[in-house]
Amino acid sequence: MNIGEYILSIFRGFKTLLTGMTITGKYFFSPGQIVTQKYPENRKTLKMFEGYKGEVVMPHDENNHHRCTGCGICQINCPNGSIEVFTNKIETAEGKTERVLDKYIYHLDMCTFCGLCVKTCPSKAIVWSDKFEHAVFDKRKLVKQLNNPGSSLNKEKK
Amino acid sequence: MAFSIYDFSSFTRSIDQGLNQVMSPGWAVFTELAIIGLVFILFYAVAGLYLVYAERKVCAFMQNRLGPNRVGIYGLMQTLADAIKLFMKELIPIKKSDKFLFHLAPYIVTIAAFMSLAAIPFAKGLHAIDFNIGVFYVMAVSSIGVIGVLLAGWSSNSKYSLIGAMRSGAQIISYELSVGFSLLTIVIFSGTMQFSGIVESQANGWWIFKGHIPAVISFIVFLISSTAEINRGPFDLAEAESELTAGFHTEYSGIRFAFFYLAEYINMFIVSAIGATVFLGGWMPLHIGGWEGFNHAMDFVPPIIWFFGKTCLLIFLIMQFKWTFPRLRIDQLLTLEWKYLLPINLVNIVIVAFLVLMGWYFK
Structure with missing residues (x-):
């Protein structure tokens, strides 16, 4: 590995790390996407999905x-x-x-x-x-x- | 009693004088030590519990979940309830374990965390002990923790524990170098190892701005290597729950397990606090050299808020690392340290020494 490749690999590594952190950061700052159902509270309005086997x-x-x-x-x-x-x-x-x-x-x-x-x-x-x-x-x-x-x-x- | 949120030194001095009036100097020192010890134990427990809570919340939001939300409003009492549960749980004795070392290990980890906590400047004058070699002291005592981890792994007499402890030993000893070197760059810039001195030297701008490119490089190296040093993901090979059940604390139960768990989170707080102090100015408000009005406006925010704000920012970053990146293999871990971080650091230190010699940084 020559020195140019070595330095390039560092920057490439950082790019992939930043890509990952953007994704998790985006999820963190978008609370509207939370999928958790607050079950006993939303009992009245809870609607099960199609094909649910109750x-x-x-x-x-x-x-x-x-x-x-x-x-x-x-x-x-x-x-x-x-x-x-x-x-x-x-x-x-x-x-x-x-x-x-x-x-x-x-x-x-x-x-x-x-x-x-x-x-x-x-x-x-x-x-x-x-x-x-x-x-x-x-x-x-x-x-x-x-x-x-x-x-x-x-x-x-x- | 003089009390100011901006400068705690008059407050601590008045306590000292008050104690000296009512008792002999020896007893006054003893009482002060006891008070500081109690304050730190309280801080240790509360900060540890709420960091666990914060971690669970942060990880939940990153995975589109809600996290703990049942015990108390927003689940704020969840980790307290967990702690009470752990207090009441049975301490399972391990047959054929080395009893003495097995019982000693959690305390060594805890003591190491306490000792490094003592050197952190929380605000102006709010500083348990201000060594003139503060950075060196923190580096030295924070590595005592690895002895606790190794003892826990060895004395448990379990293959998972031993493998976890050995990995942790290899990891912490390698990454300590990088942490030391990255802190050393700022020591060269500021010309002191004393934490209060380092903070004072950032009165006209934080080192990450004043030291420009080399400071940014060493900050990134510090973040990576300190994440590794506190055994957190993506460097959590010592625990690696999917491979080693729980690594070095597999055999621990109840409150002894809680000691390890709390120490882990307090260590995260400590490295974040050190990073915030050394690179981001500690309790020093955001000052830009020459902008008098702006600097004056920033001074209105109390230093303790600046300190905890910066520390929380770094804690959040470290948590995001854990919940974003996959765990490294042991060979990748050592490659990263010995082939990347260490050479970069060495070159960086030479550059910094040259910059300081020529005066090519923002003074």
Whole structure:
């Protein structure tokens, strides 16, 4: 290394150091960019981002209709058995037997939030909600029935 | 009691006279020592805790976070709570460690920090001990700290501690040279090693301005090498939490760990204070030779604010180094010192000596 290169390398080194320090300095002096959420204070206004996996819910429309046909694909796909689907066989007016959902049991305490149930549901009956405050004092409260009492299948085609 | 925020010498003298009136001179000196010791212990604890807080805040803002904000307003009580927690924690005894050295090490580090703190001029007349070889004294006592680090590493009987301590030894001993040489340039300029003398010599302009290019070079070298000397990032090989868990203080717990941690931050304060005193005029306000009105306006700001302002600026710079640059490897560390900083410094010192001989600097 000759002396010119040596001196040049010093200046080059300083240039890169200054580049780094400009970046951190810029962040330091721009408090508007802070991403930290002050959680318990902003509970009212907190909005979770899209695709957030809080818990599995079954949406119902205004006539208390859900979209679950009770096929049980979610139950088969669940890797740790946190979904239990109970169905009834009923006789329709035309004399056909039909399967209707009786109880959709969701064990939140066993759920790993993998999302396979939501992904594989053929009729998009279950979705993720953004509620994440699941702490309870009694673990029996974590076993939830997702279909509302007295609800029935929405038969209209989408 | 005469008290002025601009000059503390009458204040300290009146305390001295008051004590001498009520007790014999021997006891008066003893009482003064005790008072100064208490003041320094208090300062040590408060400054250490709030430097930890400042560090956490600065690092958080540089990473777009908020940092501690729960304990007290803006998290101001956070580090106090941490200190209380560390007081109450169990001191875990290490089997097969060298008990005596293991217990001694944190105190050596702390004592070194205290001893260098004593020589810093905080404001006019606010100076615990004003040696005529102040710069030399600080250089000497600040390197006692490395003995504590080496003892901690050796006595812990742990591979991480030992590797950390050995790295720290190699690092501090190399970089001490650069710190010494960079301070020496200003000693040549000012013609004294006494801190009060160095500060007085900057009454018509700080050395970093008066000494122009060589002073700026030695200031940069001082910043780099003092960052290395206090074992802070990017030179924190002695701790290197990603490689050595915590380096030399891996085996320490509770309050003994807190001693190391506090000493580290106080050392940061000390090097910043020395840098501010030697290069940026210490408690001397910003004076420009010939501008009488401007100089007079600057004199209204109390010297203690000037001192702490400059020190905080340097502390901020050192913190920014830590949160910007990646850690060096041990060979890069030694290359930087022996192939770059030391030759630059040696050439710089020759240039400074020549400049002073010819009088080619702003007087």
